[in-house]
Amino acid sequence: MLRLRFAPSPTGYLHVGGARTALFNWLLARRSGGVFILRIEDTDISRSTEEAIEAIIEDMRWLGLDWDEGPEVGGDHWPYRQTGRAALYLEAAHGLLEEGRAYRCFCLPEELAERRERAAAEGRSPMYDRRCRDIPAEEAAGMEKEGRPFALRFLVPEGETVVEDLIRGDVAFSNAEIEDFVLLRNDGSPTYNLAVVVDDLEMRVSHVVRGDDHLPNTPKQVLLYRALGAGEPAFAHLPMIVGQDGKPLSKRHGDVSVGRFREMGFLPEAMVNFLALLGWSLDDSTTLIDRETLVANFALERVSSKPAVWDDDKLTWMNAQYIMALGDEELARVLMPVMVGAGLIAADDEEARERLQRAAPLIRERIKVLSDAVPLLAFLFGEVEVVDDSRELLRGDENVSILRETGKRLLELGRFASSDIETSLRDMADELSIKARKAFQPIRVAIAGSKVSPPLFESMEILGREKCMQRIARALETAREG
């Protein structure tokens, strides 16, 4: 049984890189009928916050990445955050010390930083020089008793460590390049390398799938697993996600937080599809892939080892595809909070909700993100303000006569249905010997306040005869004012 985990550190919101990592782990778990674990990596207490944890959980839920063990759902390896698991790390570290696989280091962080700087300046290797390794055990114990603070360092053995990576193949590291890294800080707290290994071991994680910025750290962890007398899990290091300039994705590239994409009106299904394609592909030609297909086909074998570049245009296009696939009711349902958020509809306005229901199909093919609906539909839910560069279409003899005649015909119409409106107004255009496309523009401006709008006649039907008449009248007034 595969056991996978996503282990974010709650120092901020969930960004798209983390979301991609979470998704790949989730897909692997679902594909194999395995277990997906969410674990909060908060060993850095000063930078971790509860708000960040909540935000991450919310975004994971929004993306539909449910976990089988972790915060809010429990599991056999509780707690699923590192604060609260201190005893485990201490136990492992002391075991290592007793076996002589780790040693006390009394160097102070400031001294180390200074030495590192000097070494760099002199062109020497900045690695820890192991000066505390040879302090005799009794002496070290004595210093400990005196109350001298110390960190616990791992004694890196000689040799070579090979990381068997499922995506990159075997990657060899010479142990001589790995310094005796710190396991326990001088305040007794565990470092990342110790905590992940102990947690992944205790949680029986079978596959560690994470960003490839962790690859150089992996030999340290492999060494730790072995020192602890355990086998290591399988590793897979995902390529980084970079911006179009090849630099790691950051705020400079615009929005990188999952929450922002949600706010802008991206659909979770589109995000999931897009994220999946960041480093993975189904075949040589499929781009639109639904969740079920993803779950049924995802495999590490088809994960690329080169950096994945974030392409905003493609995400936007993809989102539009998913919006177009939505049914009428579904579309209206997801649009509702957006309209409410924009202040165009009151949350409890049932009549407006129904109007939105009728209007939604008109804009399905015209929006790429949900928030695009706001400017397009505003004229149906509030008063219109004719945008300046459209004003000219209300002036001039021809336009004025079109508007007058339109007003007359709308009044005389029996049923105020789009097909009847269209028939009548086309007849009008014929009678006035004006091309349809030319005749309808002033009407559009009068009704929607803009040269661009959803289909005119359907919009008029939804707006209703009274409102339409009012707007035609308003437009004629504007024309008269010059």
Next chain:
RNA sequence: GGCGCAUUAGUCUAGUUGGCCUAGGACGCCGCCCUCUCAAGGCGGAGAUCGCGGGUUCGAAUCCCGCAUGCGCUACCA
């Protein structure tokens, strides 16, 4: 500095063991069609000597070496 990873069109990518690649798909772009505006849709088009230089081979985007470039790691951050 050391170690590691990567390098296919403006962009995202396919190309698992070298020949079916005269390099496939998609975004974007351009043109035409459709059309009440804008979209959507249909059809067509431009765009890659597969980072550079060697080598192995009958044959290399695919294997090897070197170089260049980019990125990551090198913390008592994760």
